[in-house]
Amino acid sequence: MDKVRMAALTVLLLCCSMLCAAEGAIEAFAFDNPSQEARYRALSEEFRCPKCLNTNLAGSDAPIAADLRDTVHRLILEGATDQAIRDYLQARYGDFVLYNPPVRRGTLLLWLAPAVLLAIGAFAIIVMVLRRRGVDEPLNDTEQARLTELLRDAAVTAKEVQ
């Protein structure tokens, strides 16, 4: 019984510590109006934390992500447009901070690869389907005659065995 209780307590504590960790990225920012707050939320979801490879600003506990959230908040209050904020961060941290990088020569592969892979997959499926259909083609007269003959022979053999 004690063991069960200990286990339950451990799980509870682990959950608490996870909650605390998740709360690390929540700051109380004051905004002039709800639309500013909505823009802040959208933008902090949109940018990638420079320190962590696969987390956005909103989801990161890294100090630099906190600084950049501060920066986004400050720029919104200063009246910057969304595009101005994107330009501000891109000028300092490059395309890396944009989860939605612009189409240009260096990023062309990134943008085209999914479409190309999809086309290859579609082509492969079409080829496979066409080939399989080829197997089901009706027999021509010679083949039909040969089949009938074989079946008859088989029937004869079966009777002889009996």
Next chain:
Amino acid sequence: MSRASLFIPLSAFVVIVALLYAGFSLNDPHMLPSALVGKPFPAFDLAGLGVDATPPERFTQADIQGRPMLVNVWATWCPTCRAEHAELLRIHNETGLPIIGINYKDDPVKARAWLQQLGNPYEFNIVDADGQLGVDLGVYGAPETFLVDAAGTIVYKRVGDVNRTVWERELKPRVDALLDSRAATEAGAGGSAEPGGGPHG
């Protein structure tokens, strides 16, 4: 055709291995390509750390030009900064290349104690308490080191420690090129070229 198609899995495997190999031999994904190379050092107006003899105790981007120099972003909370400190001292002592420190989101008291204890390779230190200059420089982790030319343009950026190899392979050739071109223009203008970046104290 059917015999040839037996080789499809094998060739797909070879392609995947080749892609993985290429992917792993790319640069470290943690190393961001710097957006600031080729751009002027960002504007700032910040207080100094107060340990360096050089007045004034307030600095702007105008203090980071006139000759090639290194700008090193450091903090006492950063273990790699401690690891590279000896190399910065060596570079400063042996080459006379000016090194400017940006004390990044740090406790000034600890920072001054650190410099007293480990030695001070910096010409002066700028206190970036809230990290705003760091954001303007695209800093995402200390230490980072920028090479700035005489015009105040960022020429190169190193993320991570400056060790002997980095100095020899990445920094020294660029510093030498900057000093050479500077000496050439000064000689052409009739001025006295002084290799080594001038005197330092």
